Amino acid sequence: MNPVNYLYLSALLFTIGAAGVVIRRNAIVVFMCVELMLNAGNLALVTFSRMHGNLDGQIVAFFTMVVAAAEVVVGLAIIVSVYRSRHSASVDDAALMKL
Amino acid sequence: MSKGVHSLWMAQDGVDKIEAPHIEYDLLAPTLIVVGAAVLGVAVEAFVPRRHRYVVQVGLAVLAMAAAFGAVVTLAATGHGTDEAQTAAMGALAVDGPALFLQGTILLVGVLGVFTFAERRLDPAAHGNRVDSFAAEAAAVPGGEAEQSAVKAGFTTTEVFPLLLFATGGMLIFPAANDLLTLFIALEVLSLPLYLLCAVARRKRLMSQEAAVKYFLLGAFSSAFLLFGIALLYGYAGSVKYAVIADVVAGNPQNMTPALADTMGNDALLLIGGAMLLLGMFFKVGAVPFHMWTPDVYQGAPTPVTGFMAAATKVAAFGALLRLLYVVLPGMKWDWRPVMWGIAIVTMVVGAILAITQTDVKRLLAYSSIAHAGFILAGVTAANEEGISSVLFYLAAYGFVTVGAFAVVTLVRDAGGEATHLSKWAGLGRRSPLVAAVFAVFLLAFAGIPLTSGFAGKFAVFKAAAEGGATPLVVVGVIASAIAAFFYVRVIVLMFFSEPRPEGPAVTVPSAFTVSAIAVGVAATLVLGVAPQYFLDLAGDAGVFVR
Numbered sequence: 001m002n003p004v005n006y007l008y009l010s011a012l013l014f015t016i017g018a019a020g021v022v023i024r025r026n027a028i029v030v031f032m033c034v035e036l037m038l039n040a041g042n043l044a045l046v047t048f049s050r051m052h053g054n055l056d057g058q059i060v061a062f063f064t065m066v067v068a069a070a071e072v073v074v075g076l077a078i079i080v081s082v083y084r085s086r087h088s089a090s091v092d093d094a095a096l097m098k099l
Numbered sequence: 100m101s102k103g104v105h106s107l108w109m110a111q112d113g114v115d116k117i118e119a120p121h122i123e124y125d126l127l128a129p130t131l132i133v134v135g136a137a138v139l140g141v142a143v144e145a146f147v148p149r150r151h152r153y154v155v156q157v158g159l160a161v162l163a164m165a166a167a168f169g170a171v172v173t174l175a176a177t178g179h180g181t182d183e184a185q186t187a188a189m190g191a192l193a194v195d196g197p198a199l200f201l202q203g204t205i206l207l208v209g210v211l212g213v214f215t216f217a218e219r220r221l222d223p224a225a226h227g228n229r230v231d232s233f234a235a236e237a238a239a240v241p242g243g244e245a246e247q248s249a250v251k252a253g254f255t256t257t258e259v260f261p262l263l264l265f266a267t268g269g270m271l272i273f274p275a276a277n278d279l280l281t282l283f284i285a286l287e288v289l290s291l292p293l294y295l296l297c298a299v300a301r302r303k304r305l306m307s308q309e310a311a312v313k314y315f316l317l318g319a320f321s322s323a324f325l326l327f328g329i330a331l332l333y334g335y336a337g338s339v340k341y342a343v344i345a346d347v348v349a350g351n352p353q354n355m356t357p358a359l360a361d362t363m364g365n366d367a368l369l370l371i372g373g374a375m376l377l378l379g380m381f382f383k384v385g386a387v388p389f390h391m392w393t394p395d396v397y398q399g400a401p402t403p404v405t406g407f408m409a410a411a412t413k414v415a416a417f418g419a420l421l422r423l424l425y426v427v428l429p430g431m432k433w434d435w436r437p438v439m440w441g442i443a444i445v446t447m448v449v450g451a452i453l454a455i456t457q458t459d460v461k462r463l464l465a466y467s468s469i470a471h472a473g474f475i476l477a478g479v480t481a482a483n484e485e486g487i488s489s490v491l492f493y494l495a496a497y498g499f500v501t502v503g504a505f506a507v508v509t510l511v512r513d514a515g516g517e518a519t520h521l522s523k524w525a526g527l528g529r530r531s532p533l534v535a536a537v538f539a540v541f542l543l544a545f546a547g548i549p550l551t552s553g554f555a556g557k558f559a560v561f562k563a564a565a566e567g568g569a570t571p572l573v574v575v576g577v578i579a580s581a582i583a584a585f586f587y588v589r590v591i592v593l594m595f596f597s598e599p600r601p602e603g604p605a606v607t608v609p610s611a612f613t614v615s616a617i618a619v620g621v622a623a624t625l626v627l628g629v630a631p632q633y634f635l636d637l638a639g640d641a642g643v644f645v646r
Contacts, residue, residue, distance in 0.1 A: 007334075014327055021320050030316055037323035041330045048334035052358045056339050057330070060280045064326060067287045071319055074291045078298055078315050082308045085241050091316065094309040097395045097462075 136163030140261030196641030212407030228253030274418025302516035310399025325379025331372030397465035406505025447473030478560030481567030489559035496552035503620020518604035526599025552627030
């Protein structure tokens with residue numbers, strides 16, 4: 001199968017993730033959409049790695065997984081602490097500071 | 100063989116040996132010291148008794164920053180900033196003039212950051228224990244039982260010092276990153292601790308947590324864009340190394356493969372990839388239209404964190420942006436310059452105009468930082484050697500002023516903690532002339548009044564921009580500076596020429612930590628303003644990127 005198809009898939013996943021970040025209101029779901037965008041980036045990296053015949057892209061993908069895991073640790077800690085003090089994980093409720 | 104698949108994957112004999120990379124530990128010493136001390140700081144949290152942790156952590160952090168600064172100076176003195184500039188760790192990091200200059204600046208700003216973090220005299224003692232700006236127990240629900248017992252037991256969040264060191268470590272790598280993978284990792288290493296630091300304020304904890312969640316979600320969103328941009332650029336050039344990408348962009352790659360010939364012709368990969376990469380950087384420097392997070396995060400985060408973050412992140416991110424534009428994408432200069440023009444103009448104008456309407460001093464400084472990002476972008480747009488050196492000088496000048504200004508903000512307090520509403524600052528100059536005068540010096544430096552570092556910096560970037568053929572940018576920049584000067588002077592007038600309010604805030608006398616942070620800020624502002632030539636020369640000597 002032509003690897004370019006995987007690039008189209010990754011662009012599609014990235015777009016779905018970006019749209020989700022903009023549209024969804026629950027902080028956890030927004031965060032999941034960010035993870036989807038990171039994984040779309042991984043898919044593109046691995047596909048390009050196969051096309052170019054070098055391992056750089058695969059190595060970057062491994063590092064991205066580690067970064068994504070670290071981001072989950074930090075992100076969930078922040079979101080859970082906000083949820084515990086407000087009993088809401090909606091990003092619209094977080095509006096103490098406005099223009 | 101199907102189309103677009105490289106022959107390597109069809110070969111039966113795979114790679115049989117991977118050579119161990121050669122690491123130049125001496126060249127990487129500044130970063131290794133700081134990150135090593137951060138890891139040690141985590142161990143301190145685990146093994147040292149609670150009552151000793153504060154002293155150990157502060158000492159460790161200050162020592163690490165000082166040692167790393169010594170290492171930077173040694174590298175610069177042995178010519179690694181000029182003749183001996185080279186790449187280290189298999190080309191992953193650059194050790195050159197701009198990298199060393201920015202690393203030195205970040206470390207000095209970082210030490211001042213540690214000082215403001217370590218301040219324990221501002222908040223009234225809780226149950227006989229001296230406390231700092233950070234929550235007794237960050238995990239406890241604000242106002243809940245767990246928090247009250249933590250306050251009663253005299254807990255403090257000493258984890259902030261290792262977090263600060265980790266963030267500083269990422270910032271040291273960020274402007275020195277010489278391939279896209281290192282760039283991405285450095286961005287995350289500097290961002291993740293900052294997200295956490297935003298959430299741990301002692302007072303106004305709901306606002307602090309809100310700032311953290313906003314910063315985190317938007318920061319993660321922007322780094323996803325950065326990662327996809329990296330993927331597309333890698334697809335275009337077949338490598339993540341800056342030098343290789345630059346060759347491919349310029350149209351003469353070192354070794355041509357069929358796959359590269361295929362993707363090189365695809366400008367969509369280059370243009371979209373470059374744009375996404377720049378988007379991620381613009382978010383970090385806080386350029387319009389990616390500035391939305393700045394005022395909320397600056398206002399909600401604990402003020403010492405805001406000061407450190409505002410100064411050091413900007414230094415690191417502009418360093419990385421400069422290297423990207425000047426090393427990786429000079430072949431696309433005619434594509435990115437118009438974009439940078441547009442971004443610089445809106446950033447300067449929007450930052451200056453929105454700052455006028457602000458009523459909170461931290462938000463005011465946040466919008467002022469956006470306007471300053473615009474001024475620095477004007478220097479970046481110059482695309483010549485003066486562009487590099489003037490931006491380096493501006494960043495150093497801006498970093499010290501920012502840390503100092505936010506340190507002053509921590510001093511003005513009433514019963515509810517820091518009194519950041521501007522109306523409460525009325526008449527501060529009559530009650531506490533010294534503190535108001537120091538703040539006025541910082542504001543004048545922000546406004547770019549002669550004899551302050553702000554003037555020397557602005558003059559340098561505008562001169563570079565004009566020489567680089569961006570005269571309209573300079574005109575807009577001067578107009579934006581005039582608008583900005585209005586609200587800085589308005590604060591000064593408010594402090595000195597209005598009646599103090601009877602129930603207004605008082606200036607708390609700080610310990611030697613904050614005093615020295617503010618004193619260094621004032622000294623740097625005046626020295627860089629009165630006698631900038633030595634430092635301009637220093638930045639000028641540092642102004643060549645290694646490839």
